[in-house]
Amino acid sequence: MSRIGLKVIEVPDNVTVTKNGNDITVKGPKGELTRYFDPRITFNQKDGEIQFTRSDENDKALHGTERANLAAMIEGVEKGYIKKLTLVGVGYRAQAQGNKLTLNVGYSHPVVFDVPEGITVKTPSATAIEVEGISKQKVGQFAAEIRDVRPPEPYKGKGIRYEDEYVRRKEGKTGK
Template sequence: MSRIGLKTIEVPDSVTVTKNGDNITVKGPKGELTRYFDPKITFKQEDGKINFSRSNENDKALHGTERANLASMVEGVVDGYKKTLKLIGVGYRATAQGNKLTLNVGYSHPVVMTAPEGVSVKATSATDIEVEGISKQNVGQFAAEIRDVRPPEPYKGKGIRYTNEYVRRKEGKTGK
């Protein structure tokens, strides 16, 4: 039994959910998201609540996944998503201008990254970056791409990390 798939999604009054073929569109105060949903999973919308059901018992994982995707879409158009990253290292800094992010993280050249459509990036300070948007997938993907430019290393702890990320430190070489 899919426990996540059986949970009910509460839809606020400011959000509309419409189905067009196999695509579901969610419109809210922050924007609009459209996503393909598998036809094996059906949903019923009644009185501001959405329930999911599956056609057979082989689709348990898909049942929970589709329900979680729609719940993320509803939360995104109401509140949005935000990931914050921190640069740790001497001389490491970030600047954002429009949808372009420039990172100086110890390479011989600055790394310039362009945020995808629907995602905004801000450098709140020289070492803090905020990635915001309504799509949980796009925000997480772009934050992961920023982190991959210089992932944190375990010896000195230098690199780009999420603000709540713990980097396990290792002891260096010991001499005789």
């Protein structure tokens, strides 16, 4: 039995959830998100609570996934999501200007990203990046793309890492 899928979603007063066919739209103070939901999972809304039910026992994984996706949409339009990244390395720096993010991370050239629509990028310091938005998927994807430019390496710990990420360090070679 899907335990996540059976959980009830509480809808805050400042958020509205509407269904149009298989598309569910969530509107809140930070914006609006629309997503297609699988027709095998039914959506029931009453008294500020939403519950999903499945028609077949073979759809257990989908049941939990769809419930988690809607819960993430509601949280996104109400509070938003933020991912913080840190640059570790001598001379590593980031700079956000408009809808461009420029990274200098030890390559012979700067790496320039176009910031996707619906996402804002801030650089509070030269070695910190904050990716914000209402879509959990878009924020996480863009943060992962930034991290992939120079993932942290285990010997010196240099690279781009999430703020709360632990990089396991290895001992280097020893000479005789």
